[in-house]
Amino acid sequence: MAKYFTEDHEWLSVDGDVATVGITDYAQAQLGDVVYVEVPEVGRTLAKGGEAAVVESVKAASEVYAPASGTVVEANGALADAPATVNESPEDAGWFFKLKLADAGELDALMDEAAYRAFVDTL
Amino acid sequence: MSRAAETADPVVIEAAPLKTPLYDEHVALGAKMVPFAGYLMPVQYAGIIAEHQHTRAAAGLFDVSHMGQARLVGPDHATTALALEALVPADILNLSPGRQRYTQFLDGNAGILDDLMVHRPADPAEDGVLMLVVNAARKADDYAHLAARLPAGVTLVTADDRALLALQGPKAVDVMVRLGAAVADWPFMSAGPTRLAGIDVHVSRSGYTGEDGFEISVAENDVVALWRALVADSDVAPVGLGARDSLRLEGGLCLYGHDLDTGTTPVEAGLVWSIQKRRREEGGFPGADIVQQQIRDGAPRLRVGIRPEGRAPAREGTEIQAADGTPIGVVTSGGFGPTVGGPVAMGYVAAGHAAPGTRVTLVVRGKPLPAEVVALPFVPARFYRGR
Numbered sequence: 349m350a351k352y353f354t355e356d357h358e359w360l361s362v363d364g365d366v367a368t369v370g371i372t373d374y375a376q377a378q379l380g381d382v383v384y385v386e387v388p389e390v391g392r393t394l395a396k397g398g399e400a401a402v403v404e405s406v407k408a409a410s411e412v413y414a415p416a417s418g419t420v421v422e423a424n425g426a427l428a429d430a431p432a433t434v435n436e437s438p439e440d441a442g443w444f445f446k447l448k449l450a451d452a453g454e455l456d457a458l459m460d461e462a463a464y465r466a467f468v469d470t471l
Numbered sequence: 472m473s474r475a476a477e478t479a480d481p482v483v484i485e486a487a488p489l490k491t492p493l494y495d496e497h498v499a500l501g502a503k504m505v506p507f508a509g510y511l512m513p514v515q516y517a518g519i520i521a522e523h524q525h526t527r528a529a530a531g532l533f534d535v536s537h538m539g540q541a542r543l544v545g546p547d548h549a550t551t552a553l554a555l556e557a558l559v560p561a562d563i564l565n566l567s568p569g570r571q572r573y574t575q576f577l578d579g580n581a582g583i584l585d586d587l588m589v590h591r592p593a594d595p596a597e598d599g600v601l602m603l604v605v606n607a608a609r610k611a612d613d614y615a616h617l618a619a620r621l622p623a624g625v626t627l628v629t630a631d632d633r634a635l636l637a638l639q640g641p642k643a644v645d646v647m648v649r650l651g652a653a654v655a656d657w658p659f660m661s662a663g664p665t666r667l668a669g670i671d672v673h674v675s676r677s678g679y680t681g682e683d684g685f686e687i688s689v690a691e692n693d694v695v696a697l698w699r700a701l702v703a704d705s706d707v708a709p710v711g712l713g714a715r716d717s718l719r720l721e722g723g724l725c726l727y728g729h730d731l732d733t734g735t736t737p738v739e740a741g742l743v744w745s746i747q748k749r750r751r752e753e754g755g756f757p758g759a760d761i762v763q764q765q766i767r768d769g770a771p772r773l774r775v776g777i778r779p780e781g782r783a784p785a786r787e788g789t790e791i792q793a794a795d796g797t798p799i800g801v802v803t804s805g806g807f808g809p810t811v812g813g814p815v816a817m818g819y820v821a822a823g824h825a826a827p828g829t830r831v832t833l834v835v836r837g838k839p840l841p842a843e844v845v846a847l848p849f850v851p852a853r854f855y856r857g858r
Contacts, residue, residue, distance in 0.1 A: 380713070381520040383807040384782050384814075386836075402836065404784055406519040406807045407713050428782065 352455050353464035358415045359439055365452065367416060370443040371403065371434065374468050379405040382434040387423040387445050394418060394447065396454055401444050403434065416454045418447040491536035492634050492691045496698055500709055508607035510537040512712055519713035523809040526680055526718055527850075530640040531710035532701050539610030540633045540688060543601040543617070545625035548591065551599050554625040555589065558617070560737060560756045562747035563601065569593030571660045571675050573745050575737055576616060581758025581765075582733035583740070584616060585609040586725065588686075590662045590675060602662075602673075604635070604686070606727045634694035639684030639718070641853065642706040647674075647685060650700060654685065658857035668700035679715070681722025681852045720815060721808045723776060723848030729787060730774060730803045730817055738765035739819065741774045741847070772800060773825040776847040777816040777833070779840055784814040785833040791818055792832040792839070799824050802833070808849055815849045816842075 352360045352367075357375035360367040376382065384404040394400050394414035401412040423445045427433060434442040449455075459467060488511045497504060502513035513534065515522060525531055545551030552563040561574035568591055576584040590602040605613045617627050638646060647654050650668045654676065657663075662675035670693045678684035689697050701707050716726070725731045731740055736758065743751075743766060750756065754763060779785050789802040805816030816833075824831065829844040 380515060381518055383520075384784055386783065404807070406523075406717055406809070407514070409784070409786060431782070 350455075351461055352415075352458035353461065353467075354415045354458055355467065356413060356415070358412065360415055360447075360455070360458070361443075362449070362452075362455065365449050366421060367418070367447045367449055367455075368443050369400070369415060369445055369447055371412065371438055372464070372468075373438045374471075376435050376438040376442070379403065379408075379410065379434075381406050382431045385424075385427040385431045385434060385444065387425070387427060388420045390420050390423055392420045394420065403444075404431075412444065414447070415458065416447065417450040419450070420445050421448050422446040489537070491534055492694050493534045493536065493698055496695060497534065497709075500702075502709070502711060505712070507712055508537055510607065512537060513709070515711040515713045516709050519711070519717065520809045522708060522710040522714035523717050525708040526640045526682060526710055526714060527810050528640070529706045529708070530638055530642045530646050530684075530704075531680070531714065531718075532698070532707050533637040533639065533710050533715055534634075534698070535637050535686070536634040536691070536694065537607035538635055539603075539605040539607065539613065540630040540635060541603045541605070541610075541614065541617075542628045542630060543603065543621070543625060544628055545599045547599045550622075551601050551625055552591075554622050555601060556750070556756060558620060558757065559587075559589075560746040560750050560759070560762060561589065562749050563589060563591075565747070565749070566591045568595075569661055569663050571662045571677060575731070575742065575745070576613060577737070577757040577762075578733055579757050580733075581736040581738075581761040583727070583731045583735050583737065584733060585613050586727055586731055587613070588675070588677065593663050608728060630688075632691050633688050634691045636687040636689065636694070636698065636701070637678050637680075637684060638687065638701065638707070639678045639680040639682045639710075640706075641683060643682070643684040644855070646701065646704050646706050649704065656857065657855075659683075659854035668697055670697050670700075672697070676855060679722070679724055680718035681724065681848055681850055682718075683853050683855045714809075716804075717806060717809055720804050720806060720817065721810055721848065721850040722852060723817070725774070725817075726804055735819075736761060736765060736770065738762055739770040739772055739774060769822055771822055772819045773822050774803075774817060774847075775820055775825050776827075776845040776849060777802065777805075777818055777831065777842050778845045778849075779814045779816065779833055779835075779842040781840065782813060783835055783840060785816045785835050785840065785842070789816070789818075790834040791820055791842075792834060793824060794830050794832065796832070796839075799831070810850045817847070820844065
């Protein structure tokens with residue numbers, strides 16, 4: 349599976365035309381303790397760059413924007429009862445939602461893992 | 472992902488931010504430093520929830536050196552006390568030696584300019600001195616306000632060479648005693664000089680977490696040594712502004728600039744307890760007519776605790792509606808309460824909706840969320856009242 353990253357610290361793991369989306373380990377470390385996650389409803393259509401989810405730490409709420417256009421096919425309901433999963437396993441069990449991609453070509457503009465790590469090192 | 476504000480009250484800094492004498496200690500302990508009230512301060516070390524829980528279970532150590540420490544110096548207690556009473560509603564005249572009181576600087580509309588602690592030294596040689604601790608973001612304004620209004624013979628002396636630590640939690644007293652401070656039997660809101668880890672300090676049994684604890688004033692040249700002696704104790708963990716905020720919110724304590732400001736009176740804020748009977752009757756402080764009228768007839772709006780249902784926190788600025796959708800107020804502090812284990816908030820509502828048990832609606836990101844007005848504090852205070 350190909351994995352892509354955005355400058356807004358989301359990751360997408362792409363299997364066929366479905367991308368699993370979450371926030372990166374860097375992002376969760378910056379946020380601190382995650383206490384609430386609001387994930388999008390299944391069936392919702394997301395436009396690239398539109399608001400897709402909300403992640404709240406003790407201190408602040410942050411919006412998560414859709415890193416690509418598509419339709420939500422699954423949401424991680426387990427985060428409602430265990431939001432700290434985002435801290436413990438940000439790039440695995442702490443995924444937010446799965447998106448059926450509308451245009452796989454949108455992925456070309458995103459970073460691969462090496463490029464993302466290099467990007468984080470500049471921050 | 473976009474980052475929202477990191478701290479409760481980020482202040483845009485045009486000049487270089489100030490650092491407390493403990494800046495290098497914070498960085499060495501891995502703190503995340505953020506601008507706050509003109510200073511670079513630690514927002515967290517290990518993590519906000521862990522630091523919050525450690526404070527409730529053992530002892531948390533806070534650097535609060537950014538706060539303002541000052542002395543009012545007059546010829547005798549009555550002269551100095553009456554000079555301050557012209558600006559605050561508390562009874563300072565009858566403040567006993569060695570005791571501290573919480574009060575507010577008020578403007579002519581009974582709006583709150585700042586809240587502060589006032590301590591009368593026990594030492595007879597210091598008769599006529601009052602020690603003040605004010606908020607960091609307000610200290611320059613407070614000092615100007617005081618300096619312009621003090622009568623001849625009473626002077627304001629700022630103590631910019633003093634640092635301030637807070638040690639808070641059920642084991643704070645044990646730590647203090649282990650390090651040699653003779654404070655074991657001091658009741659809540661008493662204060663005086665002692666020695667801690669071999670260093671001369673001025674201590675009050677007070678704080679802003681709802682826990683038993685101490686605020687420790689120390690010469691800035693000694694504060695690094697004192698900080699190191701305290702963090703070396705196995706019961707002590709350093710705690711940043713993040714957990715300071717969640718602890719004081721659970722404690723139902725007001726934060727200036729959020730729950731208190733010039734648009735808020737002490738009666739609306741639920742601070743009538745800090746206005747002693749003599750001052751309520753006699754007045755003689757700015758806005759006294761409004762305070763007396765609100766005590767007599769009730770304030771139009773009141774500060775309340777709010778428990779949102781579910782897990783979504785309601786942040787500062789969230790609109791509060793009555794069950795029928797009528798706007799009745801706004802959240803002034805809101806977030807996640809680690810000890811409560813869920814979202815908690817404080818805000819102001821129209822007086823008719825302030826009774827605990829009242830159902831209200833919070834509008835969070837455009838969505839109505841059910842919530843309930845509850846009694847404050849969210850976590851019962853554990854101040855030491857003496858044996």
